[in-house]
Amino acid sequence: MAVIVPRWEWRVFGPGFGAAEEALAGLGPGPVQESEELYLLSPAGANVKVRDGLMDIKLLQEVDGDGLERWEPVLKAGFPLPAAEVARVFQALEVAAPALGRDAYSLEQLLAELVEPSDAVRVVRVHKRRVRYRLGACMAETAQVEADGRTQPTVAVESEDPAAVLAAVRRLGLDGHVNTSYPRALAALAAGSWRHAVIDVGTNSVKFHIGERHPDGRWQAVVDRAEVTRLGEDLEHAGVISAEPLARTVAAIAAMVEEARGHRVRATTAVGTAGLRMAGNRDQVIAAIRDHTGVRVEVISGEEEGRLAYLAVRAGLGAPEGSLVVFDTGGGSSQFTFGRGPEVDERFSLPVGAVRHTERFGLAGVVDPSALDDALAAIAADLAPLDGRRPPDALVAMGGAVTNMTAVKLGLAAYDPELVQGAVLDRVEVDRQIELYRSRDAEARRVIVGLQPKRAEVILAGACIVRTVMDKLGQQRLTVSDRGLRHGLLIDRFGA
Numbered sequence: 001m002a003v004i005v006p007r008w009e010w011r012v013f014g015p016g017f018g019a020a021e022e023a024l025a026g027l028g029p030g031p032v033q034e035s036e037e038l039y040l041l042s043p044a045g046a047n048v049k050v051r052d053g054l055m056d057i058k059l060l061q062e063v064d065g066d067g068l069e070r071w072e073p074v075l076k077a078g079f080p081l082p083a084a085e086v087a088r089v090f091q092a093l094e095v096a097a098p099a100l101g102r103d104a105y106s107l108e109q110l111l112a113e114l115v116e117p118s119d120a121v122r123v124v125r126v127h128k129r130r131v132r133y134r135l136g137a138c139m140a141e142t143a144q145v146e147a148d149g150r151t152q153p154t155v156a157v158e159s160e161d162p163a164a165v166l167a168a169v170r171r172l173g174l175d176g177h178v179n180t181s182y183p184r185a186l187a188a189l190a191a192g193s194w195r196h197a198v199i200d201v202g203t204n205s206v207k208f209h210i211g212e213r214h215p216d217g218r219w220q221a222v223v224d225r226a227e228v229t230r231l232g233e234d235l236e237h238a239g240v241i242s243a244e245p246l247a248r249t250v251a252a253i254a255a256m257v258e259e260a261r262g263h264r265v266r267a268t269t270a271v272g273t274a275g276l277r278m279a280g281n282r283d284q285v286i287a288a289i290r291d292h293t294g295v296r297v298e299v300i301s302g303e304e305e306g307r308l309a310y311l312a313v314r315a316g317l318g319a320p321e322g323s324l325v326v327f328d329t330g331g332g333s334s335q336f337t338f339g340r341g342p343e344v345d346e347r348f349s350l351p352v353g354a355v356r357h358t359e360r361f362g363l364a365g366v367v368d369p370s371a372l373d374d375a376l377a378a379i380a381a382d383l384a385p386l387d388g389r390r391p392p393d394a395l396v397a398m399g400g401a402v403t404n405m406t407a408v409k410l411g412l413a414a415y416d417p418e419l420v421q422g423a424v425l426d427r428v429e430v431d432r433q434i435e436l437y438r439s440r441d442a443e444a445r446r447v448i449v450g451l452q453p454k455r456a457e458v459i460l461a462g463a464c465i466v467r468t469v470m471d472k473l474g475q476q477r478l479t480v481s482d483r484g485l486r487h488g489l490l491i492d493r494f495g496a
Contacts, residue, residue: 006061008068008165011156012177012269013145013185020155020172021142026362030132039147040115041122041187045093047071049126049182050107054078055085055093060181065221067179067261068162068292080104086114092207095120113191124186135171137164148190166327176296177267184264195222196494197236197260197268199253201289203232203295203331204458205400206249209486210263211494219490222263224417226400227252232275232332232355240281246288254293269493270301273485274332274353302349306337308488310344313396315491317422317482322393325473328484329465330401331355331458334383338392352382354401354462363464364457365441372438375461379468386415397425398481400455401462405433406480407450415452421482427475430467437463 038050048060057075064070074092077085083100089110090097098114105114115121130143138159145152157168169175188194193214200207210223229248231241253270260268276282276299286297300308309328327336332353338346357362361375406420409429437445437460445456455462470478 006072007071007158007160008064008070008162009156009158009181010068010165010169010174010179011154011181011185012174012267013152013154013180013189014177017142017153017155017172017174017195018219021153023172024133024140024142024155027133027135030134033128033130033132035128035130037126037128039124039126039182039186040089040093041119041124041183041190042093042095045121045183046097047087047181047183048092053080053107055089057089059092064162066162066166068165069179069181071181077105079110081107081110086110090114093121122187122190124190126186135163135168138168140168140172145185145189147186149183150189152185152189154185173296175294176269178265180264181264182265185266188266193496195263195265196490197223197256197263197265197488198489198493199256199268199270199295199297200484200489201231201249201253201272201276203235203273203333203353204228204230204455205331206231206252206256207484207486208259209472209490210260210265210485211487211490213334213494217495219487221417223259224486228452230331230354230355230454232278234359235275235278235332236275236356236359239279241275241279241285246285250289250292253289253295257293257295267494269483269489270295270297271489272297274302274307274330274351275355276350277302278332279334299369302333302335303347304351305333305485306335306347307344308485308492309335309398310337310339310347310488311491312483312485312488313398313481314342316354316481316487317479322388324394324396325392326396326398326481327469329354329397329401329462329469334399334469336386348385350380350383350385352465353395354458354465357461358458361461363460367438367460369438372434372464376464376468379464380472383468383472386469386472389473395470395473395475396481397466397469397478398484399462401459402466402478402480403482404451404455404459405430405463405466407452408433408436408448408482410450412450415450417482420480423480424477425480426467426477427467427470430463430470434460434463434467 040048058071061072062070118181127146140157195212197210205226205228207226211219231249233245310326313326326337334352335349406423442456446453
C-alpha cells in the first residue's frame, strides 16, 4: 500500500442538513461518484467493506477530545482473498474466526461459508452517491446512502489537521451533531432506529431528553431529566446572567453532552428560553456554553415555545375535542397557545415566571397572607392578556411548577413521569398547596414528599401562577403534561 497519511474525520447522518448542504453546493461541486458496496458489521467492529472488488479495512486509531476520529486503512486486497487476510477480516470485526478450510476465498465463498453462518456478523448492501468539495484546508462530501431499502443523507469533513476539521464543522453549523462512523450509522439505518438528544436551557432549570425513534415513528424515552441551575438568579435586578449561575449551567450541559455521547445519539439540539432572551449579556453566555461544551444554543421566541409545547401535548395526550389552551410556566416567562385540534389560533409569551416573581415579591420563605395577596394581584395584572377570553374546553399545563405540584399531590418520593402525565389538578388542590408553601420556609419545603428540593424557593410563585391562569380562563381543573418543550422540539427537529 502507498504511504498512509493519517486524516481526521467527522461524519454526520440525518434527514437533511439544509444550510450545510447549501454552503457546500455554493463552493462548486467536484466529481460525483456512485458505488455499490458491501459492509460487514459487528457490534464492536471496524470499518470493513468490499468496494470495487477489493476487501477494504480501516481501523479506528484515535478519538480526540472534540470527538474527531482518525481511521487508518490497514488492508486493501482483491479476491480470491488468502486465508491469512480472511483471518484479519474477522480480527477487525472483533469476532472469533471460524475454521478456515481453504487457502483462499472468493467473495461468494467468504459470505456463504464464513459470514452468513455467523450470528455475530451482519451483511449490509449499500449504494452511495457522493459529491466531493474542497472546504478550506479540508475535503468534504455530501452523499445519499441507501442501505436495506432505507436512504439517509450524510455530510463528511476530513483533513490531516484536526483543528481545520473542527473549524469546518462549525462553519457548516454541524457541531450540534455527533460524529458517527459508517459502521455505527449503517447498523442504526438498517435497524430503522436512531437516538437524538435535546437540551432546554431555561431560567430555572436545564432539561435533558434523549429519544429513540423506531421504524413505526414511535418515540421512546431513553433519558429524561432536569437539573436546577438557576441560570436566571438575580437576572431581574442585574439585567445580566452572573458568573456563578452560568458556571452551574455550563457544568450541567457539559455532563449532558457527555451522557448523550455515551448513548451514541445522532444529534443534539439545544434551545434557550426566557432567561437568555432577557439577558443583556446573552451573546457572551451563548459563546461560553459553546466554548466549554461544544453545544450551540439557539434562543427561541416565546411564541415558538408555545408552538412546540402544543405539539408535545397533542403527541403525548392525543387530540382533545374542542378548544384547547396549553400553557407552560417557566422561571422567567409563561407561554400560552390557543387552538382547536391540530390548528393553532394564537400563541404568545408573557413575562410571568417563578424565578422572576419569587425575587420580586420575596416568595422563597414564609409569606404572610397580605404579601401573598400582593403577589397574586401583581401576577393577575401581568396575566391581563388572558382577561375576557371564552373558557376553553380543555386546559393543559406543563413545566416544572405544575409537574412538581402533581408529584406532591401524588406523594411521589421518586418522580414517575408516567403517573404525572395526564394527571388532573383541581382548584382545591392548588389552593391547598399554596397554603402549604406559604406557611413554610425553603428548608421546611424541601422535606415535602414529591417536591424537588432545588425548587423549594420558587414553588410558591409557580403555584400562584397556575392558580391565576385557572381563574382567568374559568377552569376548576387542568390536565398535566409531563411532555414539554423538549419533547415538542424532538418531534419538530427529528421527527422526519
